[in-house]
Amino acid sequence: MDLNLAGKHALVCGSSQGIGKACALELASLGANVTLFSRNQTALEAVKTELDTSQGQQHNVLVADFSQPEQVKTAINNFITEQHSFEILINNTGGPAPGLAINSDANAFVNAFNLHLVSNHHIVQALTPNMKSKGYGRIINVISTSVKQPLNGLGVSNTIRGAVASWAKTLANELGEFSITVNNVLPGATATARLDAIIAGKAKKQNISIEQATINEKNIIPMRRFAKPEEFAAAAAFLASPAAGYITGINLPVDGGRTSCL
Numbered sequence: 722m723d724l725n726l727a728g729k730h731a732l733v734c735g736s737s738q739g740i741g742k743a744c745a746l747e748l749a750s751l752g753a754n755v756t757l758f759s760r761n762q763t764a765l766e767a768v769k770t771e772l773d774t775s776q777g778q779q780h781n782v783l784v785a786d787f788s789q790p791e792q793v794k795t796a797i798n799n800f801i802t803e804q805h806s807f808e809i810l811i812n813n814t815g816g817p818a819p820g821l822a823i824n825s826d827a828n829a830f831v832n833a834f835n836l837h838l839v840s841n842h843h844i845v846q847a848l849t850p851n852m853k854s855k856g857y858g859r860i861i862n863v864i865s866t867s868v869k870q871p872l873n874g875l876g877v878s879n880t881i882r883g884a885v886a887s888w889a890k891t892l893a894n895e896l897g898e899f900s901i902t903v904n905n906v907l908p909g910a911t912a913t914a915r916l917d918a919i920i921a922g923k924a925k926k927q928n929i930s931i932e933q934a935t936i937n938e939k940n941i942i943p944m945r946r947f948a949k950p951e952e953f954a955a956a957a958a959f960l961a962s963p964a965a966g967y968i969t970g971i972n973l974p975v976d977g978g979r980t981s982c983l
């Protein structure tokens with residue numbers, strides 16, 4: 722099985738911590754040159770020092786706020802003009818604030834749409850010309866299992882994740898003929914700062930300890946534990962590899978079996 726990414730260039734969004742960072746580490750370990758892309762330059766520079774360089778990989782850092790799509794568009798287009806091009810894209814950013822859909826301000830949906838879909842779209846439009854000319858493209862979107870089964874208490878997130886999944890499936894149909902695959906990887910409960918915040922919120926709301934809220938979350942997962950970020954990254958890296966060249970348009974949960982539908 723060909724998992725070799727030597728000579729490939731990967732843009733990894735939301736990579737200063739958590740799932741995105743784990744993806745960046747995994748892609749670099751398979752030989753890719755990685756560009757880390759999010760808001761916190763200091764944190765990104767620190768991650769950059771952890772990336773594998775044993776095959777001569779060159780890594781970079783790019784900064785923009787994905788809640789400002791025009792900023793993202795300018796940053797990525799300027800970067801590409803400076804002779805950078807990519808065959809692999811991991812679309813990822815911070816999750817919307819929790820809360821019931823019915824109580825959410827209408828602007829929260831607009832903001833989340835900008836953060837998760839419009840910014841992704843600017844990046845895809847900037848990167849696909851090179852993917853087409855190389856005859857190799859891998860677009861991987863980090864979404865959520867809520868694409869398959871809405872999660873209680875994540876009203877804005879559930880809504881926007883569905884839009885991102887439909888956008889991705891449409892792109893898979895449009896870009897397949899250019900050997901560009903578009904796939905969604907859906908994290909379940911993954912041990913990151915985002916999960917800590919969600920569990921703390923549930924503990925407060927239910928007036929239980931964080932320890933009890935953690936046990937409750939694990940008990941609804943057949944594997945009875947949270948994912949390590951690197952377990953998610955392994956799935957994303959496989960989809961980025963030559964070995965996954967005929968897989969496109971899918972939603973792949975990495976959730977320890979938590980999603981109860983087929």
Ligand SMILES: NC(=O)c1ccc[n+]([C@@H]2O[C@H](COP(=O)([O-])OP(=O)(O)OC[C@H]3O[C@@H](n4cnc5c(N)ncnc54)[C@H](OP(=O)(O)O)[C@@H]3O)[C@@H](O)[C@H]2O)c1
Nearest residue numbers: 735737738739740759760761787814815816910911913915
């Ligand atoms: N962890 C889970 O259990 C879980 C489950 C389901 C879905 N998800 C989703 O998977 C994605 C990644 O989750 P995670 O747990 O790794 O989250 P995380 O630990 O909160 O990390 C989020 C990453 O996104 C970046 N980011 C946040 N807001 C941004 C913005 N406005 N512009 C640019 N970058 C931004 C952050 O970097 P900077 O601060 O440097 O910008 C950070 O690197 C999220 O969408 C999350 O909702 C996670």
